[in-house]
Amino acid sequence: MSNPDQQSIQAVILRISRGSVTSYGEIAHRAGLPGRARLVGRVLREAGEGVGLPWHRVVRADGRLAFPPGSKAFREQKRRLLAEGVALSGVRVNLVQFGWQRDLDSELWSPDAWN
DNA sequence: GGCGTGACTATAC
DNA sequence: GGTATAGCCACGC
Numbered sequence: 297m298s299n300p301d302q303q304s305i306q307a308v309i310l311r312i313s314r315g316s317v318t319s320y321g322e323i324a325h326r327a328g329l330p331g332r333a334r335l336v337g338r339v340l341r342e343a344g345e346g347v348g349l350p351w352h353r354v355v356r357a358d359g360r361l362a363f364p365p366g367s368k369a370f371r372e373q374k375r376r377l378l379a380e381g382v383a384l385s386g387v388r389v390n391l392v393q394f395g396w397q398r399d400l401d402s403e404l405w406s407p408d409a410w411n
Numbered sequence: 412g413g414c415g416t417g418a419c420t421a422t423a424c
Numbered sequence: 425g426g427t428a429t430a431g432c433c434a435c436g437c
Contacts (some may be wrong), residue, residue, distance in 0.1 A: 320418075332419090333421090334418085335432085337418035338417080338433090356420085358419055
């Protein structure tokens with residue numbers, strides 16, 4: 297532990313709503329570390345399974361998983377996503393439908409907020 | 412300290 | 425749709 301950046305990143309990942317996904321860059325941004333998407337990936341790899349981090353809710357900016365399709369990790373992530381109701385459009389997640397800011401969007405885009 | 416590498420991203424062609 | 429390039433930065437050699 298000890299590293300505050302790593303803590304922030306993990307805290308953000310822990311807050312990802314069940315049934316939604318978020319990109320590395322978005323996590324870094326919300327953790328107060330804009331542009332450090334790679335650091336997020338590093339933290340995730342280091343954390344591994346033990347910490348109980350919902351790593352499967354983290355995908356790349358374009359909706360694809362960070363692993364090569366067909367790899368073991370890929371299948372595992374896909375399986376967990378499907379188990380949470382996150383469908384994959386081919387090899388990628390539909391971010392418009394399952395993106396994390398969906399909750400926030402529903403507020404920002406609600407008819408009340410239009411004027 | 413330089414250099415390659417990587418669970419990344421945005422931009423440009 | 426794809427490839428190239430440039431930022432980004434922790435780590436190991």
